[in-house]
Amino acid sequence: xxxxxxxxxxxxxxxxxxxxxxxxxxxxxxxxxxxxxxxxxxxxxxxxxxxxxxxxxxxxxxxxxxxxxxxxxxxxxxxxxxxxxxxxxxxxxxxxxxxxxxxxxxxxxxxxxxxxxxx
Numbered sequence: 001x002x003x004x005x006x007x008x009x010x011x012x013x014x015x016x017x018x019x020x021x022x023x024x025x026x027x028x029x030x031x032x033x034x035x036x037x038x039x040x041x042x043x044x045x046x047x048x049x050x051x052x053x054x055x056x057x058x059x060x061x062x063x064x065x066x067x068x069x070x071x072x073x074x075x076x077x078x079x080x081x082x083x084x085x086x087x088x089x090x091x092x093x094x095x096x097x098x099x100x101x102x103x104x105x106x107x108x109x110x111x112x113x114x115x116x117x118x119x
Contacts, residue, residue: 059065
């Protein structure tokens with residue numbers, strides 16, 4: 001009889017240990033996903049800043065935009081971007097301004113991918 005009680009206790013302990021390990025693994029995976037998400041968002045923010053600087057510089061060099069026109073352009077660009085992001089915010093929280101911009105450019109006959117291949 002004593003062996004059965006010990007065997008049952010051991011099975012119960014193993015079952016609890018397994019559940020605790022699964023919970024710990026799930027929590028660790030969630031924490032890792034959140035850390036990765038934060039790193040990606042930080043990298044995306046830096047990429048966006050760098051891209052904005054490149055676009056402003058190109059407008060200055062190619063179109064002759066000065067400080068006043070660049071500032072006016074950038075402010076309106078950010079307003080438009082925010083409007084689009086608010087309108088097309090996806091259910092999972094993702095924001096994709098580039099999808100909308102590419103679609104709108106294609107409507108007027110500008111294919112960004114084709115332009116990139118031409119270079």
